[in-house]
Amino acid sequence: MLVGHRMNRPRVRGALLLLALSVLSAVGANAQPPQRAGKRSRTSVPAPAVEPTIEPKAIDILKAASDRLAAARAMRFTAVVSYENPSVFGPPVEYTTKSDVVVQRPNKLRVITFGDGPRSEFYYDGTTMMAYAPAENLVAVAAAPPTIDATLQAVVDSAATYFPFADLIVTDPYADIADGLKLAFYIGQSNVVGGTTTDCSSSE
Helix, strand or coil: CCCCCCCCCCCCCCCCCCCCEEECCCCCCCCCCCCCCCCCCCCCCCCCCCCCCECHHHHHHHHHHHHHHHHCCEEEEEEEEEEEEECCCCCEEEEEEEEEEEEECCCEEEEEEEECEEEEEEEECCCEEEEEECCCCEEEEEECCCCHHHHHHHHHHHHCCCCCCHHHHCCCHHHHHHCCCCCEEEEEEEEEECCEEEEEEEEC
């Protein structure tokens, strides 16, 4: 989500956990298992073809949540992220990280990440950005742009690193989500986020 320019980073849509949105991304395929002698093979049932659609209710929810995020001068949240990396044996291995994120607009950001793999820390104070790896006791320091938006782009450009929750903390969350949006639909309500009733939508 950037105003006036677009970050060249992988797209991670629908990260609206803070403001009553649970995001569900369902991507799956049922492969037909190999046949075995003496046993009947199973046949997967193909999923019905669905035309991409953008439902007005889903857009209304995204806009309302994005407006609240954009209006927040400061916020703190925990982001749990799962991702896959190929293993030496072939099948992908899923890793999970947990980040403690503190934001103060327009130019303060702290991200402390731990989980599967080494801990990392990132700090930005409006003039300088710093990345710290405690396990190796290594630190990298560089001059930074004057805003969080520009700094997120600088991190992508200089270190090929992005934060999956960047949609939450840029100036205009909805502008970033809506850029290239092809699919958005309303799912229903959920109570899994902090016991609070939330509206669930999916976007791509």
